[in-house]
Amino acid sequence: MSPLMELEEAYEASRLDDGFREEMDRILRDYVGRPTPLTRAQRLEGALGGMRIHLKREDLNHTGAHKINNTVGQALLAKRMGKSRVIAETGAGQHGVATATVAALLDLECVIYMGEEDMARQALNVARMRLLGARVIPVGTGSRTLKDAINEAMRDWVTHCRTTHYILGSVLGAHPYPRMVRDFQAVIGREARAQYLAAEGALPDLLVACVGGGSNSLGLFTAFLDDAAVRMVGVEAAGEGIASGRHAARFPGGSPGILHGTFTYILQDTVGNIAATHSVSAGLDYPAVGPEHAYLREQGRIRYETATDAEALEGFQLLAKLEGILPALESAHAVGWLARAWSTLAQGSRVLINLSGRGDKDVDQVAARLGYVP
Amino acid sequence: MSRIPEAFEVAKAAGKVALIPYLTAGDPSADRTVELAGLLQDSGADLLELGVPFSDPLADGAINQRSATRALAKGMSLSGVLQLALRIRRSRSIPLLLFTYFNPVHRMGVAEFAARARDAGVDGVLVTDLPVEEGEDYRQILDAAGMEAIFLAAPTSGAARIRSIGKATGTFVYYVSRTGVTGEQELLPEEARDRVLEIQRLTGKKVAVGFGISRREHVEEVAGFAEGVVIGSALMKVVEETGEGDSLPERLVKRFRELLPRERPR
Numbered sequence: 001m002s003p004l005m006e007l008e009e010a011y012e013a014s015r016l017d018d019g020f021r022e023e024m025d026r027i028l029r030d031y032v033g034r035p036t037p038l039t040r041a042q043r044l045e046g047a048l049g050g051m052r053i054h055l056k057r058e059d060l061n062h063t064g065a066h067k068i069n070n071t072v073g074q075a076l077l078a079k080r081m082g083k084s085r086v087i088a089e090t091g092a093g094q095h096g097v098a099t100a101t102v103a104a105l106l107d108l109e110c111v112i113y114m115g116e117e118d119m120a121r122q123a124l125n126v127a128r129m130r131l132l133g134a135r136v137i138p139v140g141t142g143s144r145t146l147k148d149a150i151n152e153a154m155r156d157w158v159t160h161c162r163t164t165h166y167i168l169g170s171v172l173g174a175h176p177y178p179r180m181v182r183d184f185q186a187v188i189g190r191e192a193r194a195q196y197l198a199a200e201g202a203l204p205d206l207l208v209a210c211v212g213g214g215s216n217s218l219g220l221f222t223a224f225l226d227d228a229a230v231r232m233v234g235v236e237a238a239g240e241g242i243a244s245g246r247h248a249a250r251f252p253g254g255s256p257g258i259l260h261g262t263f264t265y266i267l268q269d270t271v272g273n274i275a276a277t278h279s280v281s282a283g284l285d286y287p288a289v290g291p292e293h294a295y296l297r298e299q300g301r302i303r304y305e306t307a308t309d310a311e312a313l314e315g316f317q318l319l320a321k322l323e324g325i326l327p328a329l330e331s332a333h334a335v336g337w338l339a340r341a342w343s344t345l346a347q348g349s350r351v352l353i354n355l356s357g358r359g360d361k362d363v364d365q366v367a368a369r370l371g372y373v374p
Numbered sequence: 375m376s377r378i379p380e381a382f383e384v385a386k387a388a389g390k391v392a393l394i395p396y397l398t399a400g401d402p403s404a405d406r407t408v409e410l411a412g413l414l415q416d417s418g419a420d421l422l423e424l425g426v427p428f429s430d431p432l433a434d435g436a437i438n439q440r441s442a443t444r445a446l447a448k449g450m451s452l453s454g455v456l457q458l459a460l461r462i463r464r465s466r467s468i469p470l471l472l473f474t475y476f477n478p479v480h481r482m483g484v485a486e487f488a489a490r491a492r493d494a495g496v497d498g499v500l501v502t503d504l505p506v507e508e509g510e511d512y513r514q515i516l517d518a519a520g521m522e523a524i525f526l527a528a529p530t531s532g533a534a535r536i537r538s539i540g541k542a543t544g545t546f547v548y549y550v551s552r553t554g555v556t557g558e559q560e561l562l563p564e565e566a567r568d569r570v571l572e573i574q575r576l577t578g579k580k581v582a583v584g585f586g587i588s589r590r591e592h593v594e595e596v597a598g599f600a601e602g603v604v605i606g607s608a609l610m611k612v613v614e615e616t617g618e619g620d621s622l623p624e625r626l627v628k629r630f631r632e633l634l635p636r637e638r639p640r
Contacts, residue, residue, distance in 0.1 A: 158553055159553055260430075272478035
């Protein structure tokens with residue numbers, strides 16, 4: 001508890017500190033490349049029919065995903081707390097890469113925990129982290145994916161908390177992480193709202209984003225929560241289908257429980273052990289959803305839907321062929337859901353999709369699935 | 375009523391530190407855990423800490439993680455642990471302290487858990503991932519059922535937190551000897567003594583020291599300033615090495631005896 005209290009204190013102090021905000025804004029602008037563009041997807045509109053579709057281009061951030069918005073903030077906090085070492089978990093590798101990147105930039109020792117299964121399916125990102133000077137530690141316990149990497153990172157943190165800050169990558173874990181990570185990611189929605197108003201002279205009707213832990217979606221949604229007319233859909237990973245039991249859809253397939261210091265919806269068995277998850281995308285392959293999502297769902301503010309592995313692959317190909325954009329398999333779930341659900345939406349709906357990351361890391365896996373022989 | 379206070383009094387009267395061995399329930403089997411519990415009491419154990427295996431044991435090091443995985447593979451669950459506790463209780467008076475994570479308890483329902491644990495003869499419960507700040511409802515339910523909620527204090531816990539822990543915890547505060555997870559270690563941190571004395575002073579409660587107590591010298595050292603000492607991974611390592619082998623009871627008892635203080639410093 002003491003490290004969490006220390007973190008909360010440092011975070012609260014940073015929010016009131018103009019110097020902190022200026023430094024963070026400077027790095028996001030000059031290093032990360034913010035603001036990211038808002039791109040209209042006209043050929044996708046043509047294929048789906050009757051919608052106006054925009055993409056918020058978090059894939060164009062330095063390192064290729066939204067994750068770096070949060071790692072910049074937390075690494076600056078680590079410096080302020082006098083920590084010389086940062087650790088992180090990673091699933092798809094995007095958060096690990098983003099952490100290793102800012103650790104290099106800010107001269108922090110860096111250790112990344114990654115499940116062995118994820119290391120195999122995201123080999124490119126493993127190499128990137130190592131090139132950036134991070135030590136990548138394989139996690140071979142449990143399901144050998146994101147959940148187990150978080151277990152190992154938390155064990156490291158409680159052991160070395162005096163010198164180490166744990167850069168948790170999503171709106172998960174114990175307070176203050178869910179709120180702090182949301183706040184660092186909220187830049188996505190602040191930019192997107194202003195850009196959308198400037199381009200369209202109105203707000204979108206519908207926001208769509210994939211939900212693993214849920215940081216890119218909350219990052220986009222938060223700035224629109226008070227806009228009652230803007231509807232929001234979070235898309236969870238249905239893997240091979242909810243009925244198959246091989247999925248990572250916590251709302252339709254899970255129940256309230258406690259994991260990693262958070263009370264939220266989790267996938268668990270009848271006696272309270274955490275269940276195995278499956279998704280084609282490592283970044284969505286996690287048994288708990290951020291607690292604020294559970295709250296916003298209960299409030300009826302956000303609707304949660306799912307997309308299967310196959311639908312995500314469909315979304316991946318649609319965006320590649322129609323817009324010249326390779327999306328991360330995570331983000332492809334949002335596109336895949338829209339491609340399935342568009343006919344149920346009102347004609348002329350204005351849709352804004354959060355394209356949380358780029359798909360270079362997934363190319364080998366997708367090519368193999370599609371049977372491309374090298 | 376909890377048997378824990380009396381166990382500490384008896385140890386104190388004998389001039390010794392209360393010995394608290396830990397066993398993961400169901401590793402290598404439920405029958406063996408029941409048998410080992412009896413043997414440990416006969417070998418000088420004052421309390422028994424019974425671990426509820428969990429899929430994601432965040433507070434545990436590698437030895438206890440693997441032990442939990444084996445127990446889960448054998449089908450052990452919280453319900454199974456409570457049945458096992460009852461089997462121990464039918465023939466043994468040793469106080470039983472459950473060491474668990476919160477999700478299985480939440481899944482069963484705290485009230486139902488408390489009723490069933492009480493009926494099984496459990497005396498106290500330690501939920502590793504339920505901090506005192508979040509544990510008041512749970513503590514009251516346990517209290518109403520006549521069981522003790524035991525809370526953890528860490529080397530990094532400040533005075534205000536230690537006071538809150540002292541108010542909420544039962545007979546003793548469980549002091550984690552080092553920052554980190556369960557498992558064996560070479561040396562006890564030098565600060566352990568001062569920290570334990572501070573906790574005793576701030577809370578007026580007894581203190582048991584755990585996490586990393588894996589040598590006789592550790593036990594002897596802790597006996598010099600704390601009222602209780604928990605021995606976990608050092609025993610579970612023997613279980614891991616011996617597995618279902620017939621020599622397990624003999625080897626486990628031998629290991630336990632090797633860890634007991636030669637002299638009784640108190």
